Amino acid sequence: MQIVVEHSEALRGEVQVPGAKNSVLKLMAVTLLAEGEYRLTNVPDIADVDTMCDLLRALGVQSKRVGTHELVLTNTGNITPVAPFEQVDRIRASINVLGPLVGRYGSADIAMPGGDDFGSRPIDLHVMGLEAMGATFELNRDGIRATAKDLHGATIELKFPSVGATENILTAAVLANGVTVIDNAAREPEIVDLCNMLVDMGANIAGIGTDRLSITGVKPNQLHSTDHEVVNDRVQAATYISAVAVTRGDVFVRGARAEHMEMLINRFSEMGVGITPQQDGLHVTCQDRLRAIDFATLPYPGIATDYKPLLVGMLAVSDGTGIATENLYPGRFRYVDELMKLGADVRIDGHHAVVRGVEQLVGAPVNAPDIRAGAALVVAGLVATGQTIVSDIHHIDRGYDDLVGRLAGLGARITRRS
Ligand code: EPU
Numbered sequence: 262m263q264i265v266v267e268h269s270e271a272l273r274g275e276v277q278v279p280g281a282k283n284s285v286l287k288l289m290a291v292t293l294l295a296e297g298e299y300r301l302t303n304v305p306d307i308a309d310v311d312t313m314c315d316l317l318r319a320l321g322v323q324s325k326r327v328g329t330h331e332l333v334l335t336n337t338g339n340i341t342p343v344a345p346f347e348q349v350d351r352i353r354a355s356i357n358v359l360g361p362l363v364g365r366y367g368s369a370d371i372a373m374p375g376g377d378d379f380g381s382r383p384i385d386l387h388v389m390g391l392e393a394m395g396a397t398f399e400l401n402r403d404g405i406r407a408t409a410k411d412l413h414g415a416t417i418e419l420k421f422p423s424v425g426a427t428e429n430i431l432t433a434a435v436l437a438n439g440v441t442v443i444d445n446a447a448r449e450p451e452i453v454d455l456c457n458m459l460v461d462m463g464a465n466i467a468g469i470g471t472d473r474l475s476i477t478g479v480k481p482n483q484l485h486s487t488d489h490e491v492v493n494d495r496v497q498a499a500t501y502i503s504a505v506a507v508t509r510g511d512v513f514v515r516g517a518r519a520e521h522m523e524m525l526i527n528r529f530s531e532m533g534v535g536i537t538p539q540q541d542g543l544h545v546t547c548q549d550r551l552r553a554i555d556f557a558t559l560p561y562p563g564i565a566t567d568y569k570p571l572l573v574g575m576l577a578v579s580d581g582t583g584i585a586t587e588n589l590y591p592g593r594f595r596y597v598d599e600l601m602k603l604g605a606d607v608r609i610d611g612h613h614a615v616v617r618g619v620e621q622l623v624g625a626p627v628n629a630p631d632i633r634a635g636a637a638l639v640v641a642g643l644v645a646t647g648q649t650i651v652s653d654i655h656h657i658d659r660g661y662d663d664l665v666g667r668l669a670g671l672g673a674r675i676t677r678r679s
Contacts, residue, residue, distance in 0.1 A: 264642075265678055266650075266651065268646055276501050278497055279493070281495070282659075284491050284494075287354065291459060295486055316358065321339045321341055322334055361433070386420070387429045389426075394430070417444065418444040418445055419444065420445070428447075432455075435459055440475060446474045447561065456469040463484045506529065506545070514545055519543060528564060533547060550578075551618075556572060556585060558585075573637065596637065621644075625649060627649065629652065636661055
C-alpha cells in the first residue's frame with residue numbers, strides 16, 4: 262500500500278480529531294486488573310488497537326469492536342500472564358501489560374517490546390520502580406520475567422519522567438499494599454486519562470495531572486470494570502493543524518484541546534499560524550508563508566517528540582532557518598533523509614537539525630520510517646509540486662485513524678493505492 266499525495270490547494274472545512282493511540286492502548290491493558298466487561302468509546306480505528314487486542318486475547322481478555330469506534334473487552338478472570346513474542350514485538354505499548362500482570366497476578370513473562378525503531382528504548386526505569394515495590398526481575402535477550410509475592414508501596418523518584426515507566430508503576434501500585442509515591446512522574450494528558458479510568462475502576466490515586474502521583478493500594482475485590490471515553494489525540498490534532506498551516510488553509514479542528522497542547526500552540530503562533538480556541542475545538546488559519554523558529558523537544562508539558570517531524574516539515578517550507586533539538590530520542594532524525602528527497606534543506610548535527618526553509622518542495626517517492634514521520638511526509642507532500650508517493654504506510658496505519666480520508670475531506674488531493 263502507498264499514499265499518493267498531489268500538490269493541494271488550501272485545506273478548508275472541518276476535521277474531527279480521533280481518540281489517542283497512546284491512551285487507548287494503556288486503557289486496554291488495565292482491563293487485566295479486574296474481572297468484568299469494559300466498554301471503551303472514542304477508540305481510534307488503528308492497527309495498534311488490533312495488535313493490542315491480539316495480545317490481550319493471548320493473555321485471556323476477549324475483545325469485540327462495536328461499530329468503528331467502540332471496543333468491548335471482557336476479563337473473565339482466566340488470565341495467563343505470559344505475553345508472546347508475536348504480539349509484543351509489534352508495539353511498544355505491549356510493555357504496558359507488565360504493571361497490571363505483576364500487580365494482579367504476581368508474575369509476568371514478556372518478550373522484549375518492539376515498536377518504532379528510532380534508537381535504544383530501555384526499560385530500566387520500569388524495572389527500578391517495580392523492584393522498589395518488591396518485584397524481582399530476570400532479564401535476558403528474549404524477554405523479561407517479573408515475579409512478586411506481595412507488592413508493597415514505595416517512594417520512587419524517576420530520574421526522567423518516562424511515560425511508560427510511570428504507567429507501569431502506577432498500574433502495579435493500585436493493588437500494592439500501602440502507599441506508592443511516584444516523584445517526577447510523567448503527566449501527559451494520556452496519563453491523566455489512564456488515572457481517571459483507574460479511579461473509576463476503584464483505584465485510589467492522588468495528584469492526577471501533576472508530577473507527583475500518590476497511589477494508595479486497594480484490594481483486588483475493590484476494583485471493578487468500567488466504561489470510558491478515550492481522550493482525543495493531540496498528535497493527530499497537531500497533524501491536521503500543520504497540514505492547514507503549510508497549505509495556508511482555514512479549518513475547524515474539532516476535538517483538538519488547547520489545554521493539552523499549549524506550548525505547541527504558542528510555537529505554531531510564532532510561526533504565523535492563527536489558532537483560535539472555540540467550544541469543542543480549534544479554528545486554524547494561515548494566510549502567509551510560515552516563519553522559521555527554533556524549538557526543543559521535552560517531556561510534557563514541553564513540545565512532544567512526536568510533534569517534531571511535523572514541525573521540521575513546516576520549517577522546511579518556512580521563511581528563514583530554524584533549529585530543532587531532540588532531547589528524548591537522539592536517533593529520531595532518520596526521516597530527515599526522506600524529507601530531503603522532497604528538496605528540504607536540512608543538516609543534522611548531533612541531536613540538532615538545522616532547517617533552511619525553501620520556497621518549494623518537489624514531489625518524490627519516499628518511505629515512512631515510523632508513525633509520526635510518515636504523517637509528516639504526507640503533510641509535506643501536500644505542498645510539494647507534482648506527486649509524492651509515500652510507501653511503508655503500515656507505520657502510519659498503526660497510529661492514524663483514516664489520515665487519507667480526513668485530509669481528502671478537507672480538499673487535499675490524496676489517495677491510497679495498493
Ligand atoms: N527511558 C529510559 N528508561 C526507561 C524508559 C524510558 O531511559 O526505562 C528513556 C527513553 O529511552 C527515552 C525517554 O526516556 O529517551 C522517553 O521514553 P518514555 O518512556 O517516556 O516513552 P515511551 O513510554 O516508550 C511514549 C510514546 C511515544 C512517545 C514517548 C515520549 C507510547 C506507546 N509511546 O513512549 O510515542 O514518543 O512516550 O512522549 O505511549 C508514537 O506514538 O509514535 C510514539 C513513539
